[in-house]
Structure formats: structure tokens, C-alpha cells
Amino acid sequence: MKSNQQKITALYCRLSQEDELEGESNSIKNQKSMLEKYAADNGFGNCRFYIDDGYSGVSFERPDFKRMIADMEKGEIGTVITKDLSRLGRDYLKTGTYIEIIFPQNDVRYIAVNDGVDSEKGCNEFIGIRNYFNDFFAADTSKKIRAVQRAKAERGERIGSKLPYGYMKSEDNRLVPDPDTAPVVKRIFDMYVNGVGTRTIAMTLERDKIMSPSAYAYYKYGRKENGLKLNNPYLWSDVTLRGMLVNEVYIGTTANYKTTTKSNKLKKQIHNDRKDWLIFENTHEAIIDKSTFEMVQKWFAGRRKPNKSGKTDVFAGLVYCADCKSRMYLRRVLKYPKENNYLCKTY
Known part of the structure; x- marks a missing residue:
């Protein structure tokens, strides 16, 4: 069995949008530099970085954190080092569980440099208090961000972080049609209006080598979205197409608060009733005219179903x-x- 000195020294870095507000001190570059120097000065070898850039400390569903834990469970990690306790997490219960139970069970030494925490030197009685304040900070920041988002939503500004397929952002942060994908949106609506079902539309787009929205976002912006299939970037789904065909954004309308969450710790989205939405018309340039969009909605209400040849009733x-x-x-x-x-x- 390897000794802790022979095992991996995990240097874990994390940065979220909230942390970026605190300035350069929490940047990934700063964290890496600090941890690398600390490891060298204190004789830690076999170092490996695990980095989650853009992930909240409230959730532990972070890709590199999970990869680190998987390596730990395989017995490959001997020490975990972070800049401070908040880098490990901002949920004081879960963070405390890792420090006091999970790490010791796996014979892993944990060090939080700036907070003076080193499990090999015994538990620090202030760890729980620091974790609580880290949790409180996350909740307070979330509350402030929600208030800002609510104010923006009530002014008719778009609050969603995900760009709708077919649009891009202008220099003044407004939605404008994307010259590469707006024609694809028009084509999808035209095909559907002319009786072509979503399954056939998906097959046609795949045949014509048109990237799916998730693949396009990945290759243009480097953003990973749900449903991304890099092995087949031209694969379109019926669900994606149906979502586009009912999305009012394409007629220049901004609809805010379609969904909500109960708290900063519960990320599951709850769909709101339409009466609770904040709807603003003509907030940006439309890609689809209203008459075409309304016709599509009527056909959806008529539950258009394609026949065996893939065609649908245009009068449904x-x-x-x-x-x-x-x-x-x-x-x-x-x-x-x-x-x-x-x-x-x-x-």
C-alpha cells in the first residue's frame, strides 16, 4: 500500500460568479499559484490540479470535485489542499462531513491554507464556525443576486444566461439574429408550416450537416449544454425542435420567470404558471413573424401527428x-x- 507521501497531492481550485465579485484574489490563476508554492515549500510532491471554474460552492455536483473524490475512493489521493475552506464548499453541513468524516475515512489529509486548517494537526474548533459563515455568505449573495435579477426582469431585460439558438449578443448586450443560425430557425418554422413533422425536420437537418444547438454553442462559445453529443454534432431531437417552435423569443418577446427555484441550495427548477410570467413584447428583433408563429401554436393545440410518410395535416x-x-x-x-x-x- 502506498504511503500518503507517495500518493497524489490534490490541489483543488474552485471559482464561481459570486467569487469573481471579490476580485483577483480568488481567480483560478491566483489559487493555482498559491497552492503550487505552498506544496513546494512544504515538501508535497506528486501534485495534481483539480479545477472547477464557474461552479458554485453550494453544490457538490462539480465535475473535477467528483473526479477528485473518485480518485480518493480508489486510494490514489493522500492529501487535499485548498486556498481556504470556502473553495472546498459553502454548504457548511456537507463541507463539514467531508472534512470530519469522509476524508478521515479514506486516510486523506486536508489542508486549507489561508484558514490555518490541517487535519494532521488536529481539528480546529473554528472550522464549523467558518463553514457556517461561508454558507451564510453564499445564501446572502444569492439573495442579493435574486433581487438584482428580479429588478432586471421587471424592466423587461432578459435574465436567462443561455442564448436562444438563432440569436447572438450585440455590443450593448441585446439579442440580435445570428447570421449563421437565424436562417435555420426560419427554415424549421417554414418546414413545420408546410406540413413537415418534427421527426422529419430533425432527419433533414442532420442530413444537411447542420449542427444542433448544443453542438453549435460548444464549438462557437466553448459552452457545454445538456444534450451535447460531440460524436454526432448534427443530431437534432424532437424535444429541441418542439421547444423552439413554441418559444416566443423568436417573435421578439421576452418572457421572464418561466421557472424558479426554492432556494440557493435547491437547483431543481419549478415551472411557473403563465399568469406569473413577466412578458414584454418587441424587446428585440424578431426572426419569425407573428402570423406564422400563431399558426404553429394552433397546430400544436390541434395535436398534429405525422402519418407513416412523415407528413402532417396542414389544416390541423x-x-x-x-x-x-x-x-x-x-x-x-x-x-x-x-x-x-x-x-x-x-x-
């Missing part, structure tokens, strides 16, 4: 019975296409 949701006013549905006769007709759903 628009034809109603003259007698009972109920919706009418296309009855397809594949053998005799000229005999196709509409039937009332109550017939």
Missing part, C-alpha cells in the same frame, strides 16, 4: 364542425388519397 387545429363546433380530424385513405376527408370528432 383549424377545421371545425359547422354543426357542433367540435374539432375535425383528417381521415386518410392511403390507397385512394383523393378520397381523404375530414370527420367531426363527435361523429
Whole structure:
């Protein structure tokens, strides 16, 4: 079995948007420089950096933190060093669990340089208090950010961090059509209006080598999003297309507070009722005209379904019975296409 000196010395760095507000002292570059010097001055060898840039300390679902813990559980890590306790985490209960239970169980020495914490020298009675204040700081910062976001939302400013496919940001931080992807958005709406189902649209875009929104965001901005498949960047999903076809952003509308979270520790998004949304029209240049968008919404309400050939009824949701006013549905006769007709759903 390897001794702790033979094992990896994990130098863990973390930076979130909240931490960036405190200035250069918490930058990844500063953390790396400090930890590297501390390790060299104190005889720690076999050093390996684990870096989470852009991740909140409230959550422990951070990719490099999880990679570090996985290496620890394999018995490869002997020491974990951070700049301070808040780099490890800002949830005082979970941070305390790692320091007092998980690290000792795995025979891992933990050091927080600026806070004077070294598990080999015994527990510091102020660790719990420091962790609590780190947690309090995160909650207080979150509260302030929510207040700022609420004010922006009420002014009609877009508060979502994710750029809608088809748009880019101008120098004054406004949404403007992206010359590369706005034509693709128009094409998707045109195809759907002309009776092409989402499955066929997805296959057509893949055939024409048009990158999916997640792949485009990755290659243009270096941003990783859910659904990213680098092995097939041209793979479009029905869910993505349906989400685009009902998104009011394409007619120049900003809709804020579609979702919310209960607290800074619970990241699960809760969908709000439409009556609770903050909706502002004509906040940016539209890609799709309103008549086309409204037609698509009617077809969605009519539950358009493609037939075996992938085609859909272009009048779905628009034809109603003259007698009972109920919706009418296309009855397809594949053998005799000229005999196709509409039937009332109550017939």
C-alpha cells in the first residue's frame, strides 16, 4: 500500500460568479499559484490540479470535485489542499462531513491554507464556525443576486444566461439574429408550416450537416449544454425542435420567470404558471413573424401527428364542425388519397 507521501497531492481550485465579485484574489490563476508554492515549500510532491471554474460552492455536483473524490475512493489521493475552506464548499453541513468524516475515512489529509486548517494537526474548533459563515455568505449573495435579477426582469431585460439558438449578443448586450443560425430557425418554422413533422425536420437537418444547438454553442462559445453529443454534432431531437417552435423569443418577446427555484441550495427548477410570467413584447428583433408563429401554436393545440410518410395535416387545429363546433380530424385513405376527408370528432 502506498504511503500518503507517495500518493497524489490534490490541489483543488474552485471559482464561481459570486467569487469573481471579490476580485483577483480568488481567480483560478491566483489559487493555482498559491497552492503550487505552498506544496513546494512544504515538501508535497506528486501534485495534481483539480479545477472547477464557474461552479458554485453550494453544490457538490462539480465535475473535477467528483473526479477528485473518485480518485480518493480508489486510494490514489493522500492529501487535499485548498486556498481556504470556502473553495472546498459553502454548504457548511456537507463541507463539514467531508472534512470530519469522509476524508478521515479514506486516510486523506486536508489542508486549507489561508484558514490555518490541517487535519494532521488536529481539528480546529473554528472550522464549523467558518463553514457556517461561508454558507451564510453564499445564501446572502444569492439573495442579493435574486433581487438584482428580479429588478432586471421587471424592466423587461432578459435574465436567462443561455442564448436562444438563432440569436447572438450585440455590443450593448441585446439579442440580435445570428447570421449563421437565424436562417435555420426560419427554415424549421417554414418546414413545420408546410406540413413537415418534427421527426422529419430533425432527419433533414442532420442530413444537411447542420449542427444542433448544443453542438453549435460548444464549438462557437466553448459552452457545454445538456444534450451535447460531440460524436454526432448534427443530431437534432424532437424535444429541441418542439421547444423552439413554441418559444416566443423568436417573435421578439421576452418572457421572464418561466421557472424558479426554492432556494440557493435547491437547483431543481419549478415551472411557473403563465399568469406569473413577466412578458414584454418587441424587446428585440424578431426572426419569425407573428402570423406564422400563431399558426404553429394552433397546430400544436390541434395535436398534429405525422402519418407513416412523415407528413402532417396542414389544416390541423383549424377545421371545425359547422354543426357542433367540435374539432375535425383528417381521415386518410392511403390507397385512394383523393378520397381523404375530414370527420367531426363527435361523429
